Amino acid sequence: MSKNQENLSDWVDQFTAELYSWTFHKVSNAELAADLVQDTFLAAVEKLDSFKGDSSPKTWLFSILNHKIIDHYRKKVNQPVNLKNDSFSNFFDTGGDWQENRKPNHWDEADEKQLIDDDEFQQVLEKCMEALPEKWSACVKLKYLTEKNGDDICQELDITPSNFWQIVHRAKLQLRDCIEKNWYNI
């Protein structure tokens, strides 16, 4: 075993848990997260010679991992979605005004910060995310994967900016509506 290979074995011990919990947060699926972490180390073996130690091993591994996660989402985003042409018409009339029964109601947000930290609210949000078409939730989640701005995300996903925010727009309308119904029971 070369010195580098020994290092890699140490890194598995040191960083697996951290890489895994990051991935799990991003993909919300235990099996998939484990696979992505494993793929990361297998890719690292291949690239070991090119690792010059300019960055810390941890940073290096995370950058490989993030590419893997983005790849995973890119595949999802590129899957065609059965986009019902009328998905906006659930919310707006033909003139583009809110449908009376879909207008946002006021939420009783005494304290926004409190709301975001509320476990039950997070569970409702989670459930509503899961109810979205995969392509939409992939776009929404991907925004928080890296601290990239919109243009960079579009480049990664190979979609146009207007395509991107239109997907997010549809996703958000659904999400907001779903949360209002399930959390506030309005």
Add this chain to the structure above:
Amino acid sequence: MKQKIMHFLFLSCLKATELIEKKFHFKLSFTEKIQLELHKMMCDACKTYEKQSGIIEEGIKGNHHLHHSKAVDSEQLKKQIQAKLQEAHK
């Protein structure tokens, strides 16, 4: 007719909510900014939408503390990966 003129000047709610979403990640043009501000001055529903959309953004960002209980055994994962790496070297 009145609606058409209004939408030309101040946007429809459909367009306004689109710009609200766009604004989270892209810069709006000067005209878009003015149009959106004017629209929100007159439209309580879209003002409410913007606020709630912001809350949802924050919520998605903070949506991680739920998962800790569902984590796999990382010791087992380590062993599995070590074994795979061994194989890769052969």
